[in-house]
Amino acid sequence: MAGYRDLLRTPGVARMIAAQLVARFPSGMMSLAILLHVEQRTESYGAAGLVLAAASVGQAVAGPVTSRWMGSWGMRRVLTLTLVVCTAAVLGLALLPLALPGYMALALLAGLSTPPVQSAVRTIYPKLVNSGQLTPLFSLDASLQEIIWIVAPVVITVVSTQVGTVQGLLLVATILAVGGAWFILSPQVGRVRIPRSRRAFGRVVLKPPVLLATVIGFLLIGAASAVEVGVVATFGHDGLEAGLVLAVFAVGSLVGGLALGHLPIGPWAMARRLLIVTVGLCLTMLSLNVFWLGGTLLLAGIGVAPALAVLFAITTASVKFSETAEAFGWAGTGQLIGAAAGSAVAGILIDHSGPTGAYLAAALFAFAGLVVAITCVRAFPDLRGRDPSPHPDTEPIQSVLP
Template sequence: MGIYGSLAQQPGVVRVLVSQLLARFPFGMLSIILLLHIQLAYGDFTSAGIVLAAQSVGQAVSGPLSSRFMGRFGMRRVLTLTSIVCAALLVTIALVHLPLPIVAGIAVLIGLTTPPVTPAVRTLYPKLVPNTQLSALFSLDAAAQELIWVFGPVVAVFVSSQFGTTAGLCVAAGFMLVGGAWFILSPAVGAVKLPPSRRGFGAVLRYPTVVIATVVGFFFVASMAAVEAGVVAAFAGDGHGGSGGHGSMESGIVLALFAGGSLVGGLLIGHREMRPWSLLLRITLVLAGMLACVVSLNIWWLSIVLFIGGLGTAPAFAALSNIVASTVKFSETAEAYGWVGMGQLMGVAAGSAFAGVAIDAFGARGAILVAAAMLAAAALCAASTMRWIPDLKGRTIEVPPETGTVTIPLA
């Protein structure tokens, strides 16, 4: 664990890590707050689903676009503008009752103006620490982000239940502005200049590793969304989405332990040297825990097996970051992480949708089987693309140079 103490001693690392977590914290809150707010405002969950879907579409589109804009206009300008506009749109939905189509349009804009904090910070990391510590930093980041998904929903439910969903949306906007300002004003953000990409939009997808990280991330995150829906359904009274007394508390405990396993795994495993088969091994660990869930939906059994499965979650995310960082030129890393993020957002939507159908048809176990199928697809992708995944044993993560060598024929 001494590697993490060494990271903390690097100038700017702690501030960047903590401030970006605070800036991203609203996205652990927004889904549930928007769901509750729109349902209360319009009287049905269908309207809430339309608004959440609209936000997801906008956010998926914005990922690679806003990341590319950072290379053209600078990180601080893009992050500042998107943070202010996105927070203002959230407050608008909170305070003004508008027709549903207009609210859905605003939700699209919220997605489009989502601050690209994640691609920004993962682009910064190679400039903050020596190459020998980069893998550990990616691992720490992947582990720490679990705090967003453990505490975000808790804060969302507490504020919304005690003070109303209007206050909840305003609190989320406040986190976005305060955390965003702290991150944006970090000396590291001002010091690092992201050169504009010399190639056209989407050209970064010519890197096999970017496609691998995007596709594997899609299936992996889809499985996370599906198992979350399955766990909630398992404790919702009848297992088919009905209401039940302490269901939300029990499901919250299980999902918190799942995230806790990810946090522990990220700290213990994620920093280890990555081999071509490391991604597959970490996904397989999560898959084993997921398949074990089918045996019983007892709270203690689910808590244990998902904690064990969670040990591979953050390390898998860290591996995806390592794959991109070690193979993509610095000027293209922000856009690359934007595409990877888009794949994960699409995974959330797909996993939730398939899980919902499976719950209606087969109960909570149906959603867990969907999650296992998604993880199996992720494992298959990782296994079939091993030859493109870099072997970092005995090596440090080095960003490829902006210019390559040119072979000059002698005859």
């Protein structure tokens, strides 16, 4: 913990972490807020699901695009434009009397205009700390983001069910605007300039480490989403146990990230972390007892944040600085698609074999990630004793020969 204290004392680091956490806090609230609001207005979970799907498609499509725009137009311009549009779309969802197509259109717009805060902050991090602090910073970031997934769903559920769904969406819009403004106005955002990428759009994802980060992110988040569906199916929407068990899963990830964040990242680092996740998720299928599930998910969670930290580090270390934001955009898109796939597969298996089917889906997603990490181990960069910062952008310099 002394190392993390020293890290947080580095100028700008604590502010960046806090600002991006608040700016990203609505990401843990928006889906649930939209689901509750649209279901109440249309009296149909099917309609609410279509609206959520539109928002997810928008986010998946926009991630790499808006991230790349930051190199062409500047971070603050892109973040401000997307923030204004996204906030307006959420306000429209809350206040306008809409039919289903209208809800879907505004949800798609909200997804397309989601501010690329995650790509921006992970592009800024290498400019804030020295090379020895970068891997622990990624681990700390991956760990602290669990706060979003622990607190945000509880807050939005209480507000939407006890006060009203309109108020719930207004709360999302308020935090989105305030947190986004805090992040955008942070001095570090104004100081970092992303050079314009000279490579064609999408080429960066073909680099083996970036492709691995996208694929494994898809599988890891797919496993986590299947767990969420399984826990809800086990204990019901109104069961206190469901919230507690999911909180334990997130706490495990938080603890794992803090405990393992100082370890150097070698080619086998991802496989070792995914092995922890896979073993924990396989054990969940032995019993649906609340204490057993809590213990096994605590174990599985210990590997989640450290695995994400590896994804962040290998992405940063394998690209030029001008490509970093787009690379993280592709990784984020992979995770979004993984979340949708994990939920869908878990739902299908629950219909056939009950809640245990969701834990089977989670274990299979994690095992697939482990297989990819093992079979592609040579494609993972060895960051032990190496600067994990992005490669500098260089240009040919014209010289006049005598």
